Amino acid sequence: MDGEDSKPMAKEKTNFQILSPPNTRDLVDSVDAFLFDCDGVIWKGDALIDGVPETLEALRSMGKKLVFVTNNSTKSRRQYAKKFNSLGISVTEDEIFSSSFAAAMYLKVNSFPIDKKVYVIGEEGIYEEMKLAGFDCFGGPEDGKKSVLFGSNSLFDHDKSVGAVVVGLDRCINYYKLQYGNLCIRENPGCLFIATNRDPVGHLTALQEWPGAGCMVAAVCGATQRDPILVGKPSTFMMDFLLQKYNIPTSRMCMVGDRLDTDILFGQNAGCRTLLVLSGVTNMETLKDPSNCIWPEYYTSSVSDIMSLSDDR
Amino acid sequence: MDGEDSKPMAKEKTNFQILSPPNTRDLVDSVDAFLFDCDGVIWKGDALIDGVPETLEALRSMGKKLVFVTNNSTKSRRQYAKKFNSLGISVTEDEIFSSSFAAAMYLKVNSFPIDKKVYVIGEEGIYEEMKLAGFDCFGGPEDGKKSVLFGSNSLFDHDKSVGAVVVGLDRCINYYKLQYGNLCIRENPGCLFIATNRDPVGHLTALQEWPGAGCMVAAVCGATQRDPILVGKPSTFMMDFLLQKYNIPTSRMCMVGDRLDTDILFGQNAGCRTLLVLSGVTNMETLKDPSNCIWPEYYTSSVSDIMSLSDDR
Numbered sequence: 001m002d003g004e005d006s007k008p009m010a011k012e013k014t015n016f017q018i019l020s021p022p023n024t025r026d027l028v029d030s031v032d033a034f035l036f037d038c039d040g041v042i043w044k045g046d047a048l049i050d051g052v053p054e055t056l057e058a059l060r061s062m063g064k065k066l067v068f069v070t071n072n073s074t075k076s077r078r079q080y081a082k083k084f085n086s087l088g089i090s091v092t093e094d095e096i097f098s099s100s101f102a103a104a105m106y107l108k109v110n111s112f113p114i115d116k117k118v119y120v121i122g123e124e125g126i127y128e129e130m131k132l133a134g135f136d137c138f139g140g141p142e143d144g145k146k147s148v149l150f151g152s153n154s155l156f157d158h159d160k161s162v163g164a165v166v167v168g169l170d171r172c173i174n175y176y177k178l179q180y181g182n183l184c185i186r187e188n189p190g191c192l193f194i195a196t197n198r199d200p201v202g203h204l205t206a207l208q209e210w211p212g213a214g215c216m217v218a219a220v221c222g223a224t225q226r227d228p229i230l231v232g233k234p235s236t237f238m239m240d241f242l243l244q245k246y247n248i249p250t251s252r253m254c255m256v257g258d259r260l261d262t263d264i265l266f267g268q269n270a271g272c273r274t275l276l277v278l279s280g281v282t283n284m285e286t287l288k289d290p291s292n293c294i295w296p297e298y299y300t301s302s303v304s305d306i307m308s309l310s311d312d313r
Numbered sequence: 314m315d316g317e318d319s320k321p322m323a324k325e326k327t328n329f330q331i332l333s334p335p336n337t338r339d340l341v342d343s344v345d346a347f348l349f350d351c352d353g354v355i356w357k358g359d360a361l362i363d364g365v366p367e368t369l370e371a372l373r374s375m376g377k378k379l380v381f382v383t384n385n386s387t388k389s390r391r392q393y394a395k396k397f398n399s400l401g402i403s404v405t406e407d408e409i410f411s412s413s414f415a416a417a418m419y420l421k422v423n424s425f426p427i428d429k430k431v432y433v434i435g436e437e438g439i440y441e442e443m444k445l446a447g448f449d450c451f452g453g454p455e456d457g458k459k460s461v462l463f464g465s466n467s468l469f470d471h472d473k474s475v476g477a478v479v480v481g482l483d484r485c486i487n488y489y490k491l492q493y494g495n496l497c498i499r500e501n502p503g504c505l506f507i508a509t510n511r512d513p514v515g516h517l518t519a520l521q522e523w524p525g526a527g528c529m530v531a532a533v534c535g536a537t538q539r540d541p542i543l544v545g546k547p548s549t550f551m552m553d554f555l556l557q558k559y560n561i562p563t564s565r566m567c568m569v570g571d572r573l574d575t576d577i578l579f580g581q582n583a584g585c586r587t588l589l590v591l592s593g594v595t596n597m598e599t600l601k602d603p604s605n606c607i608w609p610e611y612y613t614s615s616v617s618d619i620m621s622l623s624d625d626r
Contacts, residue, residue: 148484150484150517153518153519154518155518155520156521156523171461171463172487172488173487173491173532174486174487175484175524178524178528182514183521198535200536200537201495204463205463205468205469206466207466207468208468208469210469211488211491211495211535212536214535214536215491215495215535215536218531218534218536219524219528219529219531222511222513222524222527222529222530222531222532223525223528223531225513
């Protein structure tokens with residue numbers, strides 16, 4: 001399994017197309033599973049995007065598998081399923097692949113020693129997934145209010161048995177956590193540095209973008225001078241789990257997302273069809289900017305177009 | 314003036330030499346000004362390094378100019394002079410070139426509009442230098458305890474008149490400051506992003522290294538996807554001020570420091586002689602590592618060797 005950072009590959013500009021009735025019908029017919037990003041695709045902050053429940057329902061009734069692949073690490077799969085259900089969308093935990101779960105699975109498949117501990121710079125989601133996977137973890141929310149005392153002879157002590165530092169979005173980031181992670185990575189031999197994702201910003205509220213995990217991961221890189229192992233999109237680490245579960249070739253999967261450098265690149269890296277929705281962080285200007293080198297197969301304004309266009313006979 | 318980030322230049326491995334009595338005498342004779350880094354050279358945390366006061370005194374008595382060029386932005390020049398004097402070393406404010414002062418001077422020489430404000434992610438040093446230079450600044454220490462409320466329709470407001478975000482070491486870094494800086498840089502047209510320095514770690518206490526400004530700067534880069542204007546070492550921005558003040562050619566200056574990627578590179582970029590001391594973050598292993606591509610002209614264990622070796626006739 002490969003959890004290494006996947007860099008965008010130089011690629012010829014493809015003829016990306018706007019979704020239209022004929023190509024939408026072709027796409028739907030030739031795909032058995034739709035992989036959806038969540039933030040900016042299903043919802044923005046806590047606000048559902050128009051037409052999403054009906055679209056998902058219609059796809060399900062056509063026998064399509066629905067999978068939710070999200071880089072947001074602040075929730076566990078359980079917490080995600082709860083959010084979906086609270087918004088009136090029936091989704092089960094095992095249809096959700098969050099980067100918090102991916103981080104725990106990375107340690108699992110790489111036989112992370114049971115006598116080693118995990119230090120978390122992140123929120124509840126990572127913490128819960130680590131515990132569920134049976135790992136001894138600390139940090140995260142419980143270190144959110146800690147501060148550092150600077151005496152001339154004071155020593156900041158850290159646990160030498162930490163074997164992995166997992167970094168995701170952390171809205172309670174502070175200097176204590178940064179130093180804790182820094183010391184573990186620099187001083188504990190072989191300590192892993194795992195990033196749930198590197199999204200620069202995300203729609204944490206409907207009205208604005210906020211610093212994402214990419215901010216905290218960069219901070220740790222800046223101090224440690226180390227590159228992380230990336231488990232979220234665009235890394236295809238999660239794809240092996242998907243393939244094992246659904247037994248569908250990636251050529252019959254379509255990744256639907258709002259970010260070029262995570263969602264669309266993940267889809268392309270995995271060999272999936274790709275559909276960019278403009279309901280999140282990417283707009284037409286960004287998509288058509290000469291500096292952009294990641295193009296989806298299709299683009300459209302939002303998820304509901306999949307059904308409205310394929311119904312338009 | 315050029316405040317842009319200076320990247321290490323590929324360079325043939327020079328024959329760097331250990332200080333010895335003959336080459337020390339040659340060096341001292343051919344240099345009119347010694348430029349010293351502070352952390353890891355003069356002191357570690359609050360502990361003076363052995364033999365420093367005597368060495369500085371001896372150099373002064375030989376008519377050498379002494380200049381202190383530090384990337385540490387947590388203090389202003391005034392606060393630095395106070396620290397020197399409290400440690401029994403007589404140094405005046407105008408012998409000190411700190412990255413906090415450099416940030417204020419960068420705005421000054423680039424005619425930063427007086428109706429624009431400066432947002433600070435950093436500590437007292439930056440704050441004080443900005444005020445002394447006449448700039449309207451906020452953030453920094455006063456935002457150290459602020460937190461963010463996430464309501465579904467809450468809007469994080471920011472001042473549209475912020476024209477520069479200055480980022481340095483901030484031991485009270487939090488998500489509020491990161492979002493504030495992020496919004497100013499992303500949304501205020503033409504807003505500058507200035508980094509005092511990018512040191513990954515520093516000896517904030519005698520016993521340990523701690524995340525440096527490079528950690529906070531990387532966090533802001535990670536969120537904004539922008540590169541900063543660097544004013545501290547290895548950028549040679551400060552050299553124009555030094556040249557103006559001392560009227561000594563850089564070939565007759567010697568930069569003495571403990572970091573290859575800041576001090577030694579700064580000295581080389583500016584055309585100075587260079588002396589690495591092993592009393593700080595760099596050890597022989599790092600210096601001789603095959604991946605290292607920055608070599609000083611000379612190296613020695615600590616500053617006091619300059620006098621003990623040149624006296625050794």
